[in-house]
Amino acid sequence: MIKDPEKVYIVRCGETALKGQNKPYFERMLLQRIRRVLKDFGGCQAERLDGLIFVRAPETVSREDLLRRVGHVFGVDSVSPAWELNIQDLTDQEALDQVGLAAVAWMKAVAESGSAKTFKVEAKRADKRFSIQSPQIASIIGGKILRGCKVLTVDVHHPDCALHTDFRRGFAYIYDEVISGYGGLPLGTNGKGLVLLSGGIDSPVAAFLMAHRGMLIEAVHFHSFPYTSQRAWEKVKDLGGILTVYCERIRIHSINLLPVQEQIAEKCPPEQMTLLVRRYMMKIARIIAEQTECNMLITGENLGQVASQTAEAIVVTDHAAGMPVMRPLIAMDKVDIMDTARQIGTYETSILPYEDCCTVFLPKHPTTRPRLQDILASEALLDETELIRLALASEEIVTLQPRDEL
Ligand code: ATP
Numbered sequence: 001m002i003k004d005p006e007k008v009y010i011v012r013c014g015e016t017a018l019k020g021q022n023k024p025y026f027e028r029m030l031l032q033r034i035r036r037v038l039k040d041f042g043g044c045q046a047e048r049l050d051g052l053i054f055v056r057a058p059e060t061v062s063r064e065d066l067l068r069r070v071g072h073v074f075g076v077d078s079v080s081p082a083w084e085l086n087i088q089d090l091t092d093q094e095a096l097d098q099v100g101l102a103a104v105a106w107m108k109a110v111a112e113s114g115s116a117k118t119f120k121v122e123a124k125r126a127d128k129r130f131s132i133q134s135p136q137i138a139s140i141i142g143g144k145i146l147r148g149c150k151v152l153t154v155d156v157h158h159p160d161c162a163l164h165t166d167f168r169r170g171f172a173y174i175y176d177e178v179i180s181g182y183g184g185l186p187l188g189t190n191g192k193g194l195v196l197l198s199g200g201i202d203s204p205v206a207a208f209l210m211a212h213r214g215m216l217i218e219a220v221h222f223h224s225f226p227y228t229s230q231r232a233w234e235k236v237k238d239l240g241g242i243l244t245v246y247c248e249r250i251r252i253h254s255i256n257l258l259p260v261q262e263q264i265a266e267k268c269p270p271e272q273m274t275l276l277v278r279r280y281m282m283k284i285a286r287i288i289a290e291q292t293e294c295n296m297l298i299t300g301e302n303l304g305q306v307a308s309q310t311a312e313a314i315v316v317t318d319h320a321a322g323m324p325v326m327r328p329l330i331a332m333d334k335v336d337i338m339d340t341a342r343q344i345g346t347y348e349t350s351i352l353p354y355e356d357c358c359t360v361f362l363p364k365h366p367t368t369r370p371r372l373q374d375i376l377a378s379e380a381l382l383d384e385t386e387l388i389r390l391a392l393a394s395e396e397i398v399t400l401q402p403r404d405e406l
C-alpha cells in the first residue's frame, strides 16, 4: 500500500545559500517574502529546513498561482512541486518500497499524459542515516518504474523526464521539475533606492535590476503638465504597477518640473537645457530620497545613449546629486536592455508614444561635452531655492499595491 504523499513545493534559495555567516539572515528574509506573497491565498505554510524552504498549500490554491507568486520572489533560485513521504519510522527497505510505489504512480501519470517516453532516476541522499547509497537507490527505483510502466524506457543522457528522489531528515521527496526563479537577493536585504522613473524603456529595467539585488524601490516621476498629458502619467503608473509584481508596494512621487524648465529656458543657453534640467531632477530627487529614507538614487542612464549620457554629461549630472547614484544599465547594450524589458513585462508599455518632460524643451543642439564650470555659471542665474520649493509643493504621491500578474 502506498501511503498518501503530501504535496509540497521545494524552494531553493539561490545565492542566499552562499552567504556564510549571513546565511540564516538571508534565508529568514526570503522566508518572510515568500510568506508575504502567499498571505492572501490563505492557508499556505512555508518553513525553512536544511537551507531549503518547503511550502504547503491547500487544494484551493492552484499550482500555477503558487508558482507564479513564488517565482517572482527575488532570492528564489528554483522551485519544484513535489511529493513528500514520511519515512521516519520505516526500515531502509520499507522506505525504498514506499518511494518505489510513489515513483511508479508518479511516472504512470507522466506516461499517461504523453509527456514522456524515456526517463531516468536521479537520487540524492542528504540523510546519511539512510544506508542505501544514491546510485543504488536510482537503479532500484528505476527498475521498479520499468516494471510498473511498461511504455517507458531508460535514457540516462537525454531523458524526457528526470525523476528526482531526495532523501533528507526522515522524509523522501519525489519531483520531476526544477523551475527557475529570478535568483538575486530577497527584497529588503539591501536598503532602499529612489528610482527616477520616466515612461521610457530604461528606468523600469534599472529599478528591476536593483530590486533584484535586494533593494526596496521608491520612485519619483517628473512631468511638465500641461505640456505632458494625463495619459503619460497613467503610463508611468502602469509601469510602476508592473514593477510591483517584483518589488511589492511602490510609492511614486510625481513632481511638476515645468517652472524649473521655464526658468532655465528663459535664463540659460539652450544647448545646456537638458543638462540643467537633469541636474534639477537630481537635486529634487535627493531631497525626496532623504525624506523617504532612501540610501541612493537609481537612473536608467546608459553610457553614450543620448547627448545627456556622454561621460562628460554624466559627470556634470552626478555632481548635482549629492548622494550615490546607481546606474545599473550604464554598460549594457540597448538590445540587451530591451530584452530584459520584454522579459519583465515592461517593454510594451514603455514603447507607448506619450511625451516625456525631457522632450518638451528639447534643444536642437544639446551640448555633449559640457564643462562643469560653465554649467555652474548658468545655474547661478536661477532662483534655486524658489524653484525647488515650487517643485516640492507640486508633489503628489500615489501608492501602488503589489499586483499579481503582469
Ligand atoms: P528611459 O528609457 O528610462 O526614459 P532615456 O534613454 O529616455 O531613458 P533620458 O530621458 O535621458 O534617457 O533619461 C535618463 C534617465 O533619467 C532615465 O532613465 C530616468 O532614470 C531619468 N529620467 C528621465 N526622464 C525622467 C522623468 N520624466 N521622470 C523621472 N526620471 C526621468
Ligand code: MG
Binding pocket: 198, 199, 200, 356, 358
Ligand atoms: Mg526618458
